[in-house]
Amino acid sequence: MAHEHVPVLRDEVLEALRILPDATYVDCTFGRGGHARSILERLSSVGRLVALDRDPEAIAAAQALALADPRLLVCHAPFSTLGEQLRALGLEGQIAGILLDLGVSSPQLDDPARGFSFLRDGPLDARMDPGSGQGVAAWLAQATEAEIATCLKDYGEERFARRIARAICRERASRPLLTTAALAALVSAAVPTREPGQHPATRTFQALRIQVNHELLELQASLPQAIAALRPGGRLAVISFHSLEDRLVKRFLRKEASGDDYPPDLPIRAQDLHSRIALVGGPIRPGPAEVAANPRSRSACLRVAERLP
DSSP states (O other), X not given: OOOOOOOTTHHHHHHHHTOOTTSEEEESOOTTSHHHHHHHHTOOTTOEXXXXXXXXXXXXXHHHHHHHOTTXXXXXXXXXXXXXXXXXXXXXXXXXXXXXXXSOOHHHHHOGGGOOOTTSOOBSOOOSSTTSSOOHHHHHHHSOHHHHHHHHHHHHOOTTHHHHHHHHHHHHTTSOOOBHHHHHHHHHHHOSOOOTTSOTTHHHHHHHHHHHHTHHHHHHHXXXXXXXXXXXXXXXXXXXXXXXXXHHHHXXXXXXXXXXXXXXXXXXXXGGSOOOEEEOSSOBOOOHHHHHHOGGGTTOEEEEEEEOO
């Protein structure tokens, strides 16, 4: 059964962003608009919300909402172009809050035609924008065994990366890997053991999705742009769903909060470090009630930072 897309940590996000009725906010990952609708509910008639997404189905949902609510401005673009989109709208440096809800949405996972999930057979694709770039099947057809192994190890933290890469190359020598079911079966046969409760192909599918969508590169490019777009006192809220994303976000925010990179024993006053942000609390995770109601939220981690003057 398909899952309705439920916004993760919705109340915590709204509290983190401190919604001001007349201000302008950005939802960098509109999805199906769960967080966006909650933000719009708290805005006045002059408040605005800019919504970005690279998934055409998400953009269609956003445009339908924008027809009924002119406060919503829709951009069909990856969030790595955040600065460009805001400059075009004349809004850079004026944003009171930015949300990045990373990863894949329930509608993407639940549609077999999108090729994100090993639980439903479909074309082996997993592109967030099917009209751009190269899908998983095409990438696996031309990548070397070493490239596949590196992808699985680096993006999936898969300890059997070499074994799986070897099996993929052996299989494609006789026939192409074109479906999610075929890849899931191949990985299941290649992996000798797996963590209890986890499908053997979980890490492989995560890694290949990150690879074809350039997810970590997109995130690395977007974070500095988000800080630059915020006005003083503006908040950045980032929800991640696996350790690779969270580690990248955590390190970036800590670096920006620590300011200029002086030797640790140099006597520098705090006000001379030129920190651009201050961290707001620690990581926030869903409570037991939310995880019970929405199991897909269990790995979510929210981090918040505030732009300094």
